[in-house]
Structures are given as C-alpha cells and as structure tokens.
Amino acid sequence: MRMQRRRWMGMAAGAVLTGALLAGCSGGDGDKESGTGGESANGEARAAISVSIYDRGSIPGEQGTAEDNRWTRWLEENGPVDLDFQAVPRWESIDKFNVMFASGTAPDLIFEYATGYRNELINQKQLMPIGELIEQHSTTYKALLEEYPLLRQVGTREDGQMYEFARLNGVYTNHVLFVRKDWLDRLGLGVPQTTDEFYAAIEAFVRQDPDGNGQDDTLGMAVTGVSGQVLEAMFQDVGYKVEDGTLVRTWDNAIAHNRFVKKLYDNGLIDRDFLTDKNGEKAKQDFINGKLGFYGSNAGAGGEGYSIYTALKKNVPDAEVMAIELPESEFGQFSPVIGNPVQATAAINANADNPEAVMAYVDFLTEEATMRTLTYGIEGEHYELAESGCPKPIDAEKNKQEQDWTGDMRMLVSTALFGECGTFRNRLDMDDPIDKAFSAIIDQAEAAYLTPERPMAQYTHVEHMSSPPKDLQLIVTNTAEQLRSYVEQALVGGAKTSVEQAVADQQAYWKKSGGEQVDAWYAEWYETNSDDAILTEDLYTLGN
C-alpha cells in the first residue's frame, strides 16, 4: 500500500513537470489576451481572428514588433474584430507557413505574395473558396469586385472557385537598372544601347578609374540578386518564352546570357566572389559605397530604390544616377520585371473558425478610410492635404520612425484607386534636391519599362503563372539546383570550361529527370489558356 502511494507521488511529480514543460511551450500568447478588450463598446462580444503579418525586421525597435505596434493596435481598435497577429519572417515565409499548416496553427487570414505557394495550398485544400462568403456577407469588397471584375479573375482557379482577395496597383515598375551617370559622363560614354556597348561600358568602369580616385577599386556590373535577374531579362533567359505560338525553354538565351557573364568574370570585370553573395546584399553595399557602375534594384523607382539612392548620395554627394532601358541583345530589347497591376495577396484558411468575422475584417481593410490611413498615416499627425488634394507628409523624419514601414499591412490597399496620389512620386518633396532628382529617376524608369514596345521578358508576370501539378513540380524543384550548378561551375571554371558544354549538360540532365513532361505541360497550358489568361502584353492596359 505504502509503496503504491510513493509511486503515485513520483508520477504526480512527473505530471507537474510535464505540465510546466507544456506551459512553457504555449506561454507565448497567454499575455496577449488580457491586453485587448474582449468586448466592444456596446458590451457585445467581439469575434476574434488570427492574421499573418510579414516581419522584415525593419520596424524601429521603440515602435514595437511586427505583431504589436501602433498600427496593429489601430487596426484592432478601429476594426470590427479582435486580432491576433502572427509574424512570418519575410524571406522564410514559405517554411514558416508550411510549419504552421502542418501543425494546425496557421492563421485565419493569410497574406502571401507567392502565387505558386498559394496554388500549392489550394491543391492541398488549405484555402477556403470565398465566392459564397463574399456573396452573403461582404459589403465593401463585394462592391469592389463588382466594379473591378479583374479582381475576381485573378482570384479564381481552374475549378471555377474564387480563393483569393486581390488589390489594384495600377501599372508600375519594379526592377530597375541603375547606372552611375557621372561615371558615363566622366569617361565620355553614352548610355549603352546594345549588349556590346554595355560590355564596353562595364570594361571602362573597371579599367579607366571612373571615380577618379587613382585606385583600381571599381566594379562594372553586379550579377547577383536582382541585378542577375535584370541580366537574364536582357537576354530573355527566363525559363520559357513564346515562339511560334507555343512556349519553349530558353536554352539558346541561356547560352548567350551566360557567355556574357563568363566573359565579364574571366576578364575580372565583376565581383570574383559573386557565388558567395547569395542574396545580392554585397552588390547593394558596393553600389551604395560608390564602387559599382551598373546595379539592378528591386522596387527601383519606389521605396527600396529611394533608400539606396539616398544612401549613395550620403556616401558620394556628387554621384548621379539614372534609370536606363535594358540594352538590346540578339534576342531583342526587353524590360525587367514590372509590377503586377492586379495582384492577389490574401486568402482565408480552410480551417478558419469564423469566416464571417474574417470577411468583416477584409471589408474593413478595403474601406477607403482604412486604406488611406494604412498608406499615409493619420491626418494632421502624419499627413495633411496639399493643394493638389493629395496627402503630403508633415514631417518626413517622424514618418520614417512611425509610418513608413507599414507596407506589409497594405497588402489589400488598392493604390490605383488613389490615382496620382497613390504613386511613390507623390511622397517626394519637390523642394528637396535629392527627392527632385529621384523623381526624375522614376520618370526615366516608367518611360523605359512601361511600354509593350520593350515587353517584360517573361511571357506573363510570375504571379499570374499557373503551377504544374505536383509530380511535375517535384521535377522542377529537384533539378533546380543541379541545373544552376552546371552553369555556375562553367562561369568560374576559367578556360577549362565552356558555357555551351554546361548548357548541353543542363539539357541532358533535364531530359533524364523527366523535364520534357514539364515542358509539354507548359506548352499545353499556353495552347489552351493563352486567350483568357493574363499575359505580358495585357499587363500594360490592366486596371486602367
């Protein structure tokens, strides 16, 4: 008897410890519930939903975290439901979402830019069809859908169901090729029109001391990150292209593109350690420090380009930058990736407890007043209306602290509805010489890239591409790295290796891995859908 009691005590101790362990795991959200009033003003219980929010680590420390800051509180206080924000690291968002879905903790409302990933979630029945829900419960978003049927089109899949909420961005630029205009001028060079002239300019930037400091310390062109993608666009080395009414792999383009890069590398005109610059951060630092002549920037005529430009001007006050058309290659003249005019960004988790509450929140997010606040801040505090009728920042420094980082909360803000007020140009202060110069860069980029004469190199925006079925997708993911490896070995291999051989190896490997099935799927997709799908030539007129 006594022994038994002892044993129970032991087990009880174990249970207590286990409990402590479990409590340790779930302690994260315990404190949040007490902070927010669970009831609205009239005493009626409010619904609660969870919402994902990207975390880029860009929020100033004293402003709080991605999950808890002045704007998350603002959304909760002014919106119809209680919110539980769940941070998702921006550059590991897919890993994070996968873990959340696998463990059943994914938020009710999901914000994710990658269409391929949302397609995967739809395949796995993790996203809720929302057509009915909008029909029966929505107000604001329903009105928006009726006015802009494109929103319905981009959110709808082959099964005829609508899964995603979308926004209208207008036609705008994304990737931009910058050049140091002052370097061109000093060396007496014009803006390169062809890839040969482009090569010559890069060579001059490295050999002829364009910054005039008497040292051999300049680089011609970045080849990593977005700069690498801009080079791909120049030669249309973008995977698939339309040829004779069907989609074909761009093997020839790959040869031309990589031959160009190999020549740069062999002649010491680019960073010789570019393989270790996995995300293009080093190239960005080189450009900001005034050591790099050509640089491709993400959102080059928007916030990111602006911060790169101002950082460069701080380091090198004499620097002049311009955005240029991509030089013409033997395949034609193209533009780098442009923005997506009609972009699906959000969806509801199939396991959401209370879809009506999520719908109510989406309606709140797409109200004009909410969109305005998320974009410009609070009237009288962050912005005031200028003569043009557009909101203008009152104090740029204050906004940088309190407001500029709300981009990821605007994922359902349709800036196109603000007209000219919604453009990045409108945020600039024309009395400030740096802002004024940047506004000229925006004009150059728009003139260069937003025309069907120099179409984007891809057959459509990546966010409008359909994904092949799972088994074919597996071939793509399984081979991706090996294919890249063939070429990169050739790029750094010196005289021993050739790009032609590398691409031949790629083709053989692609064939052996069943890649031809993937090619056939794309060709067939194009055949059946090219009339209805949104293709590159449609992008320039969409949503206008």
Add this chain to the structure above:
Amino acid sequence: MSMAERQAVGGGAVRMPQRRNRRRLRQNIPYFILFTPIIVYFLLFKYAPMGGLVIAFKDYNFADGVFGSPWVGLGQFETLFSNPQTLRIIRNTFVLSVLALLIGFPFPILLAVLLNEVGRVWFKRGVQTLVYLPHFLSWVIVSGIVITIFSIEGVINNLFADWLGWSPIQFLYSEGSWLALFIGSGIWKGAGWGAIIYLAALSSIDPSLYESASIDGANKWKQIRHITLPGIAPTIVIVFILSVGNVMEVGFDQVYTLQNSAVFGISEVISTYTYKIGLQSLQFSLTSAMGLFESLIGLVLVLITNTIARRYGQGLW
C-alpha cells in the same frame, strides 16, 4: 514464474530478496524523481515524434493530416531511388561524414594528450579556454569567417598575390579544396570541446604509473604510448561508437552555410535536401522517407561498430 508458483516452490525463502528489492526501490525514490524529467523529455521529444514517421509510407497532405493521409506503401522510396540525384546525395552525406569522422576524430585526443603534458597550469588553462571558445560560435559566424578568409578577394589569396605573385586560387569553388575547408573548419570549431571528455579521462590515470615508468627509464613518448593512450582507450572507443551513430547526420548548419552551387556536386547532403525539398517545397513524405533511410543506415553502422568493439572487449553493450 508467477507468485503462486514461487511460493509453492520456495516457501519463505523468496520473501527476503523481494523485501530487499522493495527497500532498494524506496531508497532510490529521490533518484527516480530526479530522473522523471529526463524520461518525460525522451518520451515527449524523442519517442512521440517517431509516430510521425508513418508519413514516410503515406502521401501526406495538410487536409488529411498525419494519420488520415492515404497509404502509398513504399511509393515514396521508389520515387526517391528513381531520382538520379538521390544516390549522389547519399554518397555525399556518407563521404563528408566519414571523412570528417576519420580525419577529425584524432584531433581532440591529440589535443588532450598535448594539454596533459603541459607543465604550467596557467598556460594549460589558458590554451584550454582558447581552444574550446569556437564551440560557442554559431556556424553562421564560423562559415562567414571561413568564406571571408578563403574567397578570391580574401586574406589568403591577397597574401599569395602580394608575396608570391600567384594568381588567385578558388578555394570555395572547387570540390577538393571545399572539402578540405569543410573538414578543417569542423575540426577548428569542435576539437577543443571534444578534448574535454578525454582530459577528464586522463585525470583518472594513476600518477604512480607515470612515476614507475620514468624510474624504469621510459621517455615521454613511451609514457604516452604505453600509459596515457591505453588509459583513455575505453573512452575513445565509446566516443567513437557514438560518433559512428551520427555518421549519416552531417550537421545541417555547417553544410548549409558553407555550400555554394559551384560545389553542389559534393556539398548537397541529406539534411540540406530535406530542408529544401521537404520544408520549402512541401514534400514532407518524400523527405521523411529519406530521413528514415538515413536513420536505418546509422543504426546498422552502430551495430557493426559495437560488434567489432565487443570483440576487443570494449563494447558499449
């Protein structure tokens, strides 16, 4: 034997050991309580997750979950082994870890023996602290250092270029030198920490053995060979068996942070493959099959090693 049988056979004689057992149990209750969290830890974090291995035989999807997803038998393994990459990934995992084990294993022992021979305590302490500091740096930092030092614009290549006029060497982008860097950085980071267990074993060797050996005229080298090494041999064997069990587990952090696509042919291993294909591309079942396969090889290797060790009387069980 059931209680009734025992009593029938032995009568009162068996009551004694039974009571003793009970008393021993009672005496040890505090230890059992101390041990409970460890049992709970193993059950919760080591044994319970093993249930999830069933997805290696299923076509896992989010909607049906771990237990609801359809069975596919050995289908995932078939997909895995029909992929030309798989065999190379397994080979890479094996090559990297066996080399790291064979080359890296003697270093902590060497370090411990050397430290043991140091006469001045302050020097010994200082060196010991310095050599195990790298253990506390994360692989992200160590790899960053390695890449900075050995890149084409890095310190080593600059020295070669300035002093000897050599053209730069692509340490990071050719497979042989990458492998050397991989193993070297592993040794640099881990040897000092690994030496601790041998130092502990060394302190248990009876000093009188050394005294009598030196009276008999044995020099340092002979003392090390005939006293020090045999003294720590059991520890060496145990550590070796345990590391063989981990042979198929090339640490994810080190490979992932050091690799680049020019050396993809040697640097892609099971753990990085699992991360990229499983976690990033949602092929959970496929990569579980890979993981299961990895563990099986690990188990077989441990059994083999232990059998060999037992033959020399040093087995772990």
